[in-house]
Amino acid sequence: MLENAGWIESDRIESYIARDGYKALLHALAEMSPAEVIAAITQSGLRGRGGAGYPTGLKWSTVAKANGPRKFVVCNGDEGDPGAFMDRSVMEDDPHRVLEGMAIAAYAVGASHGYIYVRAEYPRAIKRLKTAISRAERHGLLGSGIAGTSFSFSIDLRVGAGAFVCGEETALIASVQGNRGTPRxxxxxxxxxxxxSCPTLINNVETLGSIAPIIRCGAPWYAAIGTEKSHGTKVFCLTGAIKNTGLIEVPMGITxxxxxxxxxxxxxxxxxxKAVQTGxxxxxxxxxxxxxMPVDYESLREVGSIMGSGGxxxxxxxxxxxxxxxxxxEFCMSESCGKCIPCRVGTAEMYKLLTRIATGTATMNDLSKLEELCNMVRETSLCGLGQSAPNPVVSTLRYFREEYLAHVNEGICPAGVCQMSSRQGVTSHA
Ligand SMILES: Cc1cc2nc3c(=O)[nH]c(=O)nc-3n(C[C@H](O)[C@H](O)[C@H](O)COP(=O)(O)O)c2cc1C
Known part of the structure; x- marks a missing residue:
């Protein structure tokens, strides 16, 4: 995924082509039927990198089989996780890779138009993608009759205002259509x-960035990397209390x-x-x-976390x-779009309870209420934002319950971080 970063000049299509760029698209158009492209993606075992790990080949075949007057391909470059910049790096350093993946996807599912949805906070990615689109059009690699074939595909850019919920696919669709970005x-x-209302293929930047190498090097090559159920590599954004911070690309299954x-x-x-927070x-x-533990979609879920986009x-x-x-x-509370009550009110209530615990003013009853709310918000929220908002609370309660109890019962923050308002205990930052 990151092999071209730093090696190509993203504004020059020639430097992407010199590193085998657009070979996969030309090969697919000349040698493969759309069904064969979908079969290759299915065999590779690629799973969506946007968070849920949904099998990419299965999604593509659903769109290919769906009926509609038109079909669309959308690249989800919203990347709203705080501190994450994997997708930004791919869009900035290797924009043609994303365009090539989208064009192959469009050929496979029968789409003639696509959108890249990028947040406004990524001005360099926006500029480079715009340049890449115009260069690809000039080289006959986007637009009508690509590479002399009857296949036509064009791409537009849509700039989002930077709401976390706009990364959720139905909210993203509303936003692209010019409406307020709320889920349905x-x-x-x-x-x-x-x-x-037309069949629309939505994939993450990294998912689409994986397509060209799979077509070029073959599905078995990709399927051989990783674990039994999670193939390929994953880009993680490594931050926090660690000596070497930044982006890393590792095979699935690494510990x-x-x-x-x-x-x-x-x-x-x-x-x-002490811990690592993922997702x-x-x-x-x-x-x-x-x-x-080997890191893959299943193992992370088993221990109460998720892969997410790779934070x-x-x-x-x-x-x-x-x-x-x-x-x-606090992040989920302020990013909740407010459309459904469980998320709008539930995240605010959970935040209040966590504040009470952090300030040493909570009771054991508050802790039970917090746990009840976690279940309720998870089960009844409209979209993934609310459904997953309790996860950090649930996992910290599962593994670090004694810290919660020290705050509630003794008015102590064992790490010396929380400002205890009323009782003795640790009162200031260490
Ligand atoms: C609150 C929320 C935010 C999301 N943000 C993103 C995002 O920034 N980028 C992304 O690719 N997927 C995001 N997703 C997941 C998308 O809804 C969708 O599943 C994904 O784009 C599908 O692409 P994939 O199959 O390639 O993973 C988000 C989901 C939720 C619930």
């Missing part, structure tokens, strides 16, 4: 009824220990590893006991897990 119940799924202590260089300042605001905190925040023993849960809840 599914089904119908966008694959059957998306943009202007957390290798990521944190080998690639990341370990914990700085002689401090002790952003929808994810969870994984404690030390799982450091040797990975390492925490040392100076982090308070109540504070961490409160941070993510």
């Amino acid at each position: 119940p599914r089904p119908p799924y966008p694959a059957m009824s998306g943009l202007w 957390l220990r290798d990521i944190v202590f080998d690639i990341g260089g370990g914990i700085p300042n002689g401090r002790k590893f 952003g605001p929808s994810g969870g905190c994984i404690p030390e006991q799982y450091l040797d 990975m925040i390492v925490m040392d023993d100076s982090s308070c897990m109540v504070d961490v849960a409160r941070f993510f809840m």
Whole structure:
């Protein structure tokens, strides 16, 4: 995914072509039927990198089979997770890779137009994608009659105002259509009824960026990387209490220990590893006991977290897990679109309860209420934002319950982070 970053000049299509760029598109158009392209993506085992890990080949075949006057391909470049910049890096450093993946996807599902949805906070990505689109059009690699064939595909850019919920696919569709970006119940799924009620294929930047190498090098090559159910590589954004921060691309199945202590260089300042938070605001905190767990979609879910889009925040023993849960809840509360009550009111109530715990003014009854609300918001929210907002709370309660109890029963923040208002205990930042 990142092999071209730093090696090509993103504004020059020639430098992408010199590194085998657009070979896969030309090969697909000349040698493969749309069904064969979908079969190759299915065999590769590629799963959507936008968070849920949905099988990409299955999604493509659903759109290909759907009936509609037109079909669309949408690249989801909203990337709203706080601190994550994997997709931004691909869009900025290797924009033609995204365009090539979209064009192959369009050929496979029968779409003639596509949109890239990018947040306004990514001006460099927007500029480079615009340049890339015009260069590809000039080279006959986008537009009508691509490479002398009867296949036509054009791409427009849509700039989002930067709301987290606009990354959710139905909210994104509303936003592209010029409406307020709020989700709607599914089904119908966008694959059957998306943009202007037409079948719409929505894929993440990294998913689309994986397409050209799969077509070029073959599905078996890709399927051989990773674990039994999660193939290929994944880009993670490694941040927090770690010596080497930044983007890393690793094969699925690598252990957390290798990521944190080998690639990341370990914990700085002689401090002790405490947990790693994966999946952003929808994810969870994984404690030390799982450091040797191979990282893939299934294993992360089993321990109460998710892969998400690839955020990975390492925490040392100076982090308070109540504070961490409160941070993510504040994010979800302020990013809730307000359309459904469980998310709008539930996240605000959970935030209030977490604040009470963090300030040493909560009772055990508040802790039970928090747990009840976690279940209620998870079960009844309209979209993934609310459904996953309790995850950081649930996972920290599961692995670090004693920290919650110390705040509630003793008025103490063991890590010395929370400002206790009423009782004795630790009162200031260490
Ligand atoms: C609150 C919320 C935010 C999301 N943000 C993004 C995002 O920024 N980028 C993304 O690709 N998917 C995001 N998703 C997932 C999309 O709804 C969708 O599943 C994804 O774009 C599908 O692409 P994939 O199959 O390639 O993963 C988000 C989902 C939710 C619930």
